[in-house]
Amino acid sequence: MAYKITEKCRNCGECFKVCPVGAINKETQKHEINSELCISCGSCAAVCPFGAPIEKE
Numbered sequence: 001m002a003y004k005i006t007e008k009c010r011n012c013g014e015c016f017k018v019c020p021v022g023a024i025n026k027e028t029q030k031h032e033i034n035s036e037l038c039i040s041c042g043s044c045a046a047v048c049p050f051g052a053p054i055e056k057e
């Protein structure tokens with residue numbers, strides 16, 4: 001299981017700063033999560049002001 005970033009992302013960069021495993025790519029048009037690196041810690045969802053990261057089903 002991993003998290004993904006939805007269309008609500010406004011590229012504020014907060015999630016990138018807190019991800020402990022470097023799973024978030026900020027070079028893409030919207031921030032994206034590499035599901036192979038994500039350990040589902042939930043930190044990105046906790047800091048996102050826009051509720052963009054969600055747990056994938």
Ligand code: SF4
Pocket residue numbers: 005008009010011012013014015016031044047048049050051052053
């Ligand atoms: S914290 Fe939220 S709005 Fe900011 S870059 Fe990450 S997903 Fe996008």
Ligand code: SF4
Pocket residue numbers: 003018019020021022023024033037038039040041042043044045053
């Ligand atoms: S859930 Fe944790 S490991 Fe996965 S992208 Fe968000 S901050 Fe990184």
